[in-house]
Amino acid sequence: MEDYVIEMLNITKEFPGIRANDNVTLKVRRGEIHALLGENGAGKSTLMGVLFGMYQPEGGTIKINGKEVKINNPNDANDLNIGMVHQHFKLVHNFTVLENIVLGVESVKSGFLKMDDAREKVMRLSENYNLKVDPDSLVSDITVGMQQRVEILKMLYRDNDILIFDEPTAVLTPQEISELMRIMKELTAEGKSIIFITHKLNEIKQVADRCSVLRKGKYIGTVNVAETEKEELSEMMVGRPVSMVVEKSEPKPGEVVLAVENLSMKGNGGKNALNNVSFNVRAGEIVCIAGIDGNGQSELVYAITGMDKFLSGKVILKGQDVSKKSIRKHTTSGMAHIPEDRQKHGLVLQFTLAQNLVLQSYFEKQFQTFGFIKFDSVEKYALELIEKYDIRSGQGTMTLAGNMSGGNQQKIILAREIDRDPELLIAVQPTRGLDVGAIENIHKQLVAQRDSGKAVLLVSLELEEVMNVSDRILVMYEGEIVGELDPKTTDLKELGLYMAGTKRGSGYEKAQ
Amino acid sequence: MKKRNKKTVKIESLFTPLSSVFAILVGLLLGFIIMLVSNPSQALSGFSLVLKGGFEDGLAGIGKVLYLATPIMMTGLSVGFAFKTGLFNIGASGQFIVGAFAAVFVGVKGKEIPPNLHWIVALAAAMICGGLWGAVPGILKALFNVHEVIASIMMNYIGMSLVNLLVTKTVYDRFTNRSYPVMASANIPKWGLNKIFPFNSTNGGILIALFFVLLVHIVLNKTTFGFELKACGHNPYAGKYAGISAKRNIVLSMVIAGMLSGIGGGLDYLSGAGKFIQVVDVLAPEGFNGIPVALLGLSSPIGILFSSIFIANITAGGFNLQQYRFVPEVISIITASIIYFSAFSLLFKGLLDKYVLGKKKGNDGGDEADDEEFGKKVEEDVEVLRGGEEG
Numbered sequence: 036m037e038d039y040v041i042e043m044l045n046i047t048k049e050f051p052g053i054r055a056n057d058n059v060t061l062k063v064r065r066g067e068i069h070a071l072l073g074e075n076g077a078g079k080s081t082l083m084g085v086l087f088g089m090y091q092p093e094g095g096t097i098k099i100n101g102k103e104v105k106i107n108n109p110n111d112a113n114d115l116n117i118g119m120v121h122q123h124f125k126l127v128h129n130f131t132v133l134e135n136i137v138l139g140v141e142s143v144k145s146g147f148l149k150m151d152d153a154r155e156k157v158m159r160l161s162e163n164y165n166l167k168v169d170p171d172s173l174v175s176d177i178t179v180g181m182q183q184r185v186e187i188l189k190m191l192y193r194d195n196d197i198l199i200f201d202e203p204t205a206v207l208t209p210q211e212i213s214e215l216m217r218i219m220k221e222l223t224a225e226g227k228s229i230i231f232i233t234h235k236l237n238e239i240k241q242v243a244d245r246c247s248v249l250r251k252g253k254y255i256g257t258v259n260v261a262e263t264e265k266e267e268l269s270e271m272m273v274g275r276p277v278s279m280v281v282e283k284s285e286p287k288p289g290e291v292v293l294a295v296e297n298l299s300m301k302g303n304g305g306k307n308a309l310n311n312v313s314f315n316v317r318a319g320e321i322v323c324i325a326g327i328d329g330n331g332q333s334e335l336v337y338a339i340t341g342m343d344k345f346l347s348g349k350v351i352l353k354g355q356d357v358s359k360k361s362i363r364k365h366t367t368s369g370m371a372h373i374p375e376d377r378q379k380h381g382l383v384l385q386f387t388l389a390q391n392l393v394l395q396s397y398f399e400k401q402f403q404t405f406g407f408i409k410f411d412s413v414e415k416y417a418l419e420l421i422e423k424y425d426i427r428s429g430q431g432t433m434t435l436a437g438n439m440s441g442g443n444q445q446k447i448i449l450a451r452e453i454d455r456d457p458e459l460l461i462a463v464q465p466t467r468g469l470d471v472g473a474i475e476n477i478h479k480q481l482v483a484q485r486d487s488g489k490a491v492l493l494v495s496l497e498l499e500e501v502m503n504v505s506d507r508i509l510v511m512y513e514g515e516i517v518g519e520l521d522p523k524t525t526d527l528k529e530l531g532l533y534m535a536g537t538k539r540g541s542g543y544e545k546a547q
Numbered sequence: 548m549k550k551r552n553k554k555t556v557k558i559e560s561l562f563t564p565l566s567s568v569f570a571i572l573v574g575l576l577l578g579f580i581i582m583l584v585s586n587p588s589q590a591l592s593g594f595s596l597v598l599k600g601g602f603e604d605g606l607a608g609i610g611k612v613l614y615l616a617t618p619i620m621m622t623g624l625s626v627g628f629a630f631k632t633g634l635f636n637i638g639a640s641g642q643f644i645v646g647a648f649a650a651v652f653v654g655v656k657g658k659e660i661p662p663n664l665h666w667i668v669a670l671a672a673a674m675i676c677g678g679l680w681g682a683v684p685g686i687l688k689a690l691f692n693v694h695e696v697i698a699s700i701m702m703n704y705i706g707m708s709l710v711n712l713l714v715t716k717t718v719y720d721r722f723t724n725r726s727y728p729v730m731a732s733a734n735i736p737k738w739g740l741n742k743i744f745p746f747n748s749t750n751g752g753i754l755i756a757l758f759f760v761l762l763v764h765i766v767l768n769k770t771t772f773g774f775e776l777k778a779c780g781h782n783p784y785a786g787k788y789a790g791i792s793a794k795r796n797i798v799l800s801m802v803i804a805g806m807l808s809g810i811g812g813g814l815d816y817l818s819g820a821g822k823f824i825q826v827v828d829v830l831a832p833e834g835f836n837g838i839p840v841a842l843l844g845l846s847s848p849i850g851i852l853f854s855s856i857f858i859a860n861i862t863a864g865g866f867n868l869q870q871y872r873f874v875p876e877v878i879s880i881i882t883a884s885i886i887y888f889s890a891f892s893l894l895f896k897g898l899l900d901k902y903v904l905g906k907k908k909g910n911d912g913g914d915e916a917d918d919e920e921f922g923k924k925v926e927e928d929v930e931v932l933r934g935g936e937e938g
Contacts, residue, residue: 342787363790372788380788385781390774394789397774406770 039101040065040197040228041086046095048081055081056092059254061230061247063197068219068229070243070260072236072272074470075441077249079232083199087112087119099197118195120186122202126174132185133157133170136192153192160191164221179327180211187218198222199230204238208327209498209531216242234272234471236265248272273471283482286506289318292459292490293339298348300334302514308334309345310514316459321481321491323505323522325498327534331514332494333375336463339492340372341365353458366395371457373448373465375494377441381448384437388428389417391436392451424450442473449480460484463494478504498527512536517543567843567850571857574885581880582873589871596867597878600860603867610744614820616859617752618643621811622837623855624763625681625804627846629695631767632800633780638684638699639808640834641706644824646677646809647816647831648710651824654729654817655718662732669733670755670813677809678802680706685801689794695801703830711826725823734819748820755814757852759807764848776800808834839882858882 041063048056056078063069073079084090086097088106096103099115106112126135137153154170161168166184174182183203190198200219204212219229219242231243239246239260246263248255248271255271269277293316302308309331316322324332337343339350341362350358352368360368374380382391393402393413402412417432426446428434436444445465452460462481466474481504485491495501501508501522508520510533518533518540532538539545578597582590596603601612622639629636653660653669660668684698718726738751767773779786779796786793815833816822840858844850865878 361790361792362787366790374788379782379784381785383778383782383785386778394778394785397771403771406772408769408771408774 038065039063040099041230042096042098042101043082043086044096044098046082046085046092046097048078048085048090048092054252056085057252057254058095059249059252061254062257063228063230064245065228066223066226067244068223068231068242070231070233070239070246071249072234072239072246072268073249074234074272074472075468076251076470077272078252079249080201081252082249083119083201083230083232086117086199113193116194116196117199118190118193118197119199119201120183120190120203122205124182124186126182126185128175129173131171131173132168132177135174135185136170136189140193157188157192160188164191164218164225166191166218178211180207180214183207183211183215184218187222196226197228197230199232201232202234203231204233204235205496208535209527210535212238236268239268240265250274269471277471277475281478281482281503283504284486286320286485288320288506289488291315292318292353293492294349294351295335295339296349296351298335298338298345298350300331300338300343300345300514302331302334306514307346308514309338312348312511312514312516314509314516316490316492318458318490319485319488320506321485321493321504322507322509323493323495323501324511325495325501325508325530325534326511328496330511332463332511334514335511336372336375336461336494340370340461366455369458371395371452371455371460373445373452373460373462375463375467377444377448382436382444384435386436387432388421388426388434388436388439388447389413389432391447392417392420395451396455420450420454423454426450442469445469445473445477449477453480453484457489459490459492461492461494464496465493466495466497466500474500498530501530502527510534515543515545519543564845567845567854570843570885570888573888574881577884577888578877578881582877585877586871586873589873593868593871593873596871597861597864597881600862600864600867602860603864606744607746608863610741610746610749612856612859612863613740613744613753614746614748614750614818615862616855617756617818618811618815618833619836619840619858620753620756620851620855621759621814622808622834623840623844623851624759624837624848625807625811626837627841627844627848627851628763628767628807629800629804630841630846631780632776632796633783634685634688634695634797634800634804636681636684636699636801636804636808637696637838638681638702638706638834639804639811639837640830640832641699641703642677642680642805642808643812643815643834644710644831645680645706645812646673647812647824648713648726649673649676649809650733650813651726651729651816652713652718654733655727657730657733660732665730665732666735666817669729669817670735670810673809673813674806675809677812678806680809681801681803681805682798685798685805688801689797695797703834707828707830710824711828714824714826719826720823723823725825728821728823729817731819733817735814735817737819748818750818750820752814752818755810759810760848760852763807767848772799808837811837836882839885843885 039062041061043059043061046056046059047054059078059082061071061082071079081090085092086106088108088111097106098104104115106115127138130138133150133154136157142149142152157170160166166188168181168184168188174185203215207215216238219231223229233239243260245257246260246268247257248268250272266276296313298309298312299307300309312335324335326332334343338345341357341360341364349356352370355368357365357368378384383394393416396402397408402409414432420426421432424446427443428439436447465477469477481491481493493505505522508522508525508530509516510518510520510530512534513536517536518538520530520533579590579594582593586593601608604611622643625639625642626636650669650673653672657665657668680702683702684695687693687698688695714726720727735750735752735755738754740751740753741747741749767777775786775791776796778789779791779793783793811833816824836858840851840855843854843857861881862878865875868875868877
């Protein structure tokens with residue numbers, strides 16, 4: 036008999052109108068790294084929610100260490116030594132590493148904290164598992180990779196044996212990712228068991244022993260990773276063969292559409308969020324701003340689109356200085372913007388699909404006379420775009436944007452921005468949180484824009500996307516551009532060095 | 548599967564009006580309990596009087612309801628309009644009384660104005676002064692990010708005290724400690740309404756209020772201006788992204804809200820019903836009553852039309868209560884409970900969500916933030932699956 040640490044057998048979880056988990060089985064062996072693979076909406080989070088006691092399944096049983104258990108709430112899960120590292124860390128930034136680790140399970144003596152015991156235990160764990168941290172530095176001062184180590188130590192400090200990593204690599208550099216992989220292997224060597232939630236096939240191939248695949252709430256199967264090709268995994272995940280490569284011809288760059296000159300912007304605290312940033316985007320090319328999240332990419336986009344004021348520098352769109360102009364002026368001068376956060380900036384969720392489609396053009400002659408909205412034209416235009424961009428919704432033009440799926444919400448924004456026929460399209464993380472099929476579609480649209488002679492500025496955190504879609508890569512680090520790379524001649528390793536700030540290109544030397 | 552999805556969507560959209568109805572029912576129930584406690588033998592007959600409200604007295608009673616509904620319809624519109632833009636105009640009271648003073652001032656002093664224009668000029672003065680009073684918190688919010696609730700509460704007191712001061716300086720009747728009556732030409736025409744509804748105070752003001760209900764409805768739902776206001780109100784970030792000037796909209800929205808309240812004050816004090824501005828340190832209650840009217844009407848002009856008539860109706864019923872030796876304050880308690888429970892109606896919606904839709908939120912204990920983020924992820928799961936089904 037095999038030694039399973041977790042057995043989730045025939046789990047069925049229903050939400051009204053939907054089966055989020057339909058007879059799903061997940062068996063994790065002791066001491067293995069078990070990948071849980073699936074697109075967004077495949078039911079991975081629901082399954083983990085069931086394991087954590089946040090949802091009660093309608094059917095199926097859960098066994099931990101061979102014993103059937105009932106998990107009613109997250110506390111029960113904690114008692115069973117199940118722990119989770121979330122995608123977004125839950126750390127108190129102005130606490131030290133040590134304080135964060137013991138937070139919630141502090142040992143006290145007559146009301147006073149007993150930190151010495153805690154420190155000893157943390158240091159022992161840190162040594163045993165080769166997780167280097169400085170217990171006394173503030174979390175706000177350490178790197179993202181180290182913050183993740185703190186999260187892992189938090190689980191170990193609580194004596195968790197079953198560790199769940201929820202898309203842990205999204206915020207890391209390539210170097211930090213390989214470090215994490217090493218840590219994960221070390222953990223399993225010490226007898227811990229890991230569930231690794233992801234949709235990145237490379238990482239599964241690198242680190243996982245076995246992999247269970249979910250698709251549309253159904254259990255597709257479990258395979259030994261070593262014996263399975265990436266293509267097979269992706270076909271299991273999507274249900275059809277997917278082309279992983281973005282097909283595109285050679286770029287034919289034309290005149291400069293966007294020129295950014297010596298842009299500087301104030302940040303929080305003493306540092307500038309942007310420091311003397313200059314670059315061009317020409318017609319017919321896709322320029323990608325790569326970098327780890329939080330290195331000034333968002334601020335750069337805010338500055339270019341006029342959504343935030345900057346200290347100095349110029350933004351020139353088609354020869355016209357738009358630096359001090361209003362956001363509306365940017366929009367009407369031929370700039371389109373697919374924002375980073377589609378629900379915060381890109382959509383009014385309480386508005387209908389049709390209203391959202393004219394959010395950037397409701398004031399045009401086509402849609403209003405004397406300030407009265409021409410509902411017929413809006414409706415007609417919306418139907419056109421729905422058809423053209425294949426936007427799917429429950430109640431057509433009247434569907435509230437908030438009731439639509441993430442992929443379709445993104446299609447609304449894409450349709451609205453591209454259909455205004457802009458000279459420059461700024462797309463910020465346009466594929467974030469979307470599944471493989473939707474990503475394929477968005478990449479095609481970006482390339483189509485380029486091929487029709489428009490300029491495209493892509494800001495992305497996804498390395499695959501950076502390498503596959505762009506014609507030129509600019510790497511940002513701490514508010515500066517530290518190098519320009521050609522995706523054809525560079526590799527992930529080099530890109531990673533630039534992203535981590537350890538390497539700078541010629542012409543991008545650090546200002547003294 | 549598809550049909551079931553549609554059904555859930557429909558149920559969801561029903562929740563909000565349903566929650567208003569729920570608030571009214573629970574409010575009425577609580578009022579009934581209070582009546583039971585204070586006078587058990589007559590509680591039932593008294594309660595039926597409350598429900599019948601103005602209809603107890605036939606057409607005259609309806610006339611009374613319309614008269615009582617006029618000012619709170621306007622202040623309700625004022626609060627509701629600001630709500631749609633994401634602003635909480637708690638200053639309707641100040642705007643109301645400032646508008647009232649302007650109307651009374653023109654009504655008393657405007658001897659030079661042609662008689663058939665007199666009431667129009669007085670009402671316009673009320674509108675302008677109310678608008679100015681609304682503009683102050685609007686400008687403070689737009690330019691200095693001063694919260695409009697703080698600013699407009701302060702403007703309530705400034706308005707009240709200033710009006711007291713100005714009344715004593717300009718149109719003061721020392722013997723009654725109140726303003727002089729306005730000239731007959733300054734009263735809102737009756738337009739025959741007092742013939743249809745044989746109640747003395749009924750006047751054309753209700754028609755003017757109805758006109759503004761319609762106007763606000765059109766502005767909010769048919770114009771680009773309304774589109775902008777609502778976009779900013781629902782999601783200021785998206786509004787900014789779409790190049791809508793939030794500052795301009797905040798100021799305009801508060802000015803318009805102030806104007807609506809100001810007109811409310813004008814209509815009330817030009818009603819020819821023997822209302823005078825008393826020199827007392829009391830904030831005008833009509834302004835605050837606009838808040839429950841707007842809440843119950845879900846901030847929509849049409850909703851406000853009905854909720855103001857409903858509240859006026861039970862207020863009229865409250866006056867009738869006195870024949871059963873109840874104090875009319877019972878009605879204030881009932882309205883207060885309705886407001887109270889309209890806040891609870893969100894809770895009620897949450898309960899419905901939980902038990903009808905089965906959206907179980909994370910348990911207590913555990914890390915709440917974790918649960919929340921996770922809950923969101925699972926919701927996305929469900930949503931994506933739904934999207935897939937529709938395709």
